[in-house]
Amino acid sequence: MLPVIALVGRPNVGKSTLFNSLTRTRNALVADMPGLTRDRQYGISQRGPRPCVLVDTGGLTGDDAGMDGLVARQVWRAIEEADLVLLLVDGRAGLTAADEEIADQLRRAGKPLHLVINKGEHRDPDLLSAEFHVLGLDELHVVAAAHNHGVEDLMEEVLAVLPAPDEADEATVEPEEPAIKLAVVGRPNVGKSTLVNRLLGEERMLACDLPGTTRDSVAAPFERDGQRYVLMDTAGVRRRSRVSEAVEKFSVIKALQAIEQSHVVVLVLDARQGISDQDASLLGLVLDSGRALVLAVNKWDRLDPEIRTQVKRDLDWRLNFLDFAKIHFISALHGTGVGELMVSVREAYAAATRKLATPELTRILEEALAAHQPPLVHGHSIKLRYAHQGGQNPPMIVIHGNRIEHVPEAYRRYLTNVYRKRLDLWGTPIRIEFRGGDNPYKPTSTGRGRSKAKAGGHRKAGR
Numbered sequence: 001m002l003p004v005i006a007l008v009g010r011p012n013v014g015k016s017t018l019f020n021s022l023t024r025t026r027n028a029l030v031a032d033m034p035g036l037t038r039d040r041q042y043g044i045s046q047r048g049p050r051p052c053v054l055v056d057t058g059g060l061t062g063d064d065a066g067m068d069g070l071v072a073r074q075v076w077r078a079i080e081e082a083d084l085v086l087l088l089v090d091g092r093a094g095l096t097a098a099d100e101e102i103a104d105q106l107r108r109a110g111k112p113l114h115l116v117i118n119k120g121e122h123r124d125p126d127l128l129s130a131e132f133h134v135l136g137l138d139e140l141h142v143v144a145a146a147h148n149h150g151v152e153d154l155m156e157e158v159l160a161v162l163p164a165p166d167e168a169d170e171a172t173v174e175p176e177e178p179a180i181k182l183a184v185v186g187r188p189n190v191g192k193s194t195l196v197n198r199l200l201g202e203e204r205m206l207a208c209d210l211p212g213t214t215r216d217s218v219a220a221p222f223e224r225d226g227q228r229y230v231l232m233d234t235a236g237v238r239r240r241s242r243v244s245e246a247v248e249k250f251s252v253i254k255a256l257q258a259i260e261q262s263h264v265v266v267l268v269l270d271a272r273q274g275i276s277d278q279d280a281s282l283l284g285l286v287l288d289s290g291r292a293l294v295l296a297v298n299k300w301d302r303l304d305p306e307i308r309t310q311v312k313r314d315l316d317w318r319l320n321f322l323d324f325a326k327i328h329f330i331s332a333l334h335g336t337g338v339g340e341l342m343v344s345v346r347e348a349y350a351a352a353t354r355k356l357a358t359p360e361l362t363r364i365l366e367e368a369l370a371a372h373q374p375p376l377v378h379g380h381s382i383k384l385r386y387a388h389q390g391g392q393n394p395p396m397i398v399i400h401g402n403r404i405e406h407v408p409e410a411y412r413r414y415l416t417n418v419y420r421k422r423l424d425l426w427g428t429p430i431r432i433e434f435r436g437g438d439n440p441y442k443p444t445s446t447g448r449g450r451s452k453a454k455a456g457g458h459r460k461a462g463r
Contacts, residue, residue, distance in 0.1 A: 009088035011059025014118040018145035019056040048155025114139040179228040186268035195332035290394040292348035292428040301331040348427025361387040404434035
């Protein structure tokens with residue numbers, strides 16, 4: 001197993017900046033705003049002599065009430081699972097009472113503890129260190145995470161005190177079966193984080209009744225029924241007119257990036273609020289990405305039968321264009337229907353990544369043409385000759401023929417439905433691409449065919 005290192009400190013000391021520097025990514029949101037990070041963010045360090053798992057955490061404020069209390073619980077969970085803790089302090093601000101309190105709490109936790117003085121650029125390391133010696137920590141490092149100063153030396157010294165994984169552990173780092181990347185998306189406060197926590201079996205994501213609790217897109221691996229997953233809880237996507245705060249705009253971007261990086265998207269709807277135009281817009285984004293889709297209508301418990309009937313009727317009316325996606329009525333809080341939801345996720349993934357044989361695709365095309373020919377174009381027929389697979393996730397079927405630019409959209413939808421039913425491709429969109437059927441070996445004025453004819457003529461004349 002790779003060693004786990006937790007980054008801990010009060011808000012705005014540079015934990016996420018150091019996380020991004022060590023992982024060589026931009027996975028953690030960074031802004032000049034305290035309390036930006038709330039959930040645990042995991043990543044693999046790309047600096048130092050060997051890899052390790054890094055955990056970015058929210059800022060500790062000493063307040064156990066409200067959101068600060070929820071963040072603190074996430075921080076201490078990260079400390080519990082860590083092999084070593086890096087306590088970050090702000091070299092520009094100097095030593096604070098909050099730093100002393102956090103250091104005292106961390107010493108009582110009993111984990112190996114190193115002090116990291118961040119924002120130490122253009123400053124004398126000895127002078128900076130002298131101020132923080134009062135914390136009583138022997139292991140002290142001065143870095144400037146924003147400029148990557150001192151981070152390589154930091155990881156070399158930190159990893160030197162941690163045991164190296166044995167060869168057997170290293171051999172099992174990369175499992176054989178690929179993980180299904182699952183993005184959980186939806187409007188704010190529909191229960192996304194509650195669903196993720198239910199699947200993970202722990203309070204990994206902050207979940208409360210305050211909209212916008214999740215700001216970052218947080219990846220969390222887990223296994224269920226022998227299948228590996230990577231869950232990505234995302235920030236709630238609001239209307240653009242309501243996205244005024246810069247941090248929230250970045251959160252929306254991260255959510256959209258999570259959709260693009262996923263194999264399957266679970267769109268969470270609030271049964272008590274019904275389907276809004278915002279839900280439909282978010283569905284459009286998922287469809288544009290081509291990702292497999294499963295719908296989860298959350299908060300289904302405690303609804304009156306009449307309201308349930310009304311919600312189902314509304315779903316049939318507003319989402320009639322999503323005939324390929326399965327809908328599950330669940331309670332993320334109590335776990336009702338979550339098992340069936342994950343079955344549909346696996347089925348959608350299998351459909352989206354399925355390999356399709358060219359003879360089978362061509363045979364289905366011929367049967368579709370026999371049942372319903374495309375319309376004539378100026379008295380001429382559209383010729384569709386054969387089909388093959390052009391890609392996966394989503395499945396792309398490439399159909400070759402003549403006059404393909406005249407194929408109407410209605411006939412494209414007809415072929416899509418035929419392929420979906422014949423191949424049992426449910427849970428994923430299907431894209432059909434038409435390509436012209438010109439013979440690449442046909443002689444042209446500048447082509448190889450004409451050159452060969454001229455060469456033959458010259459040989460004959462020479463005789």
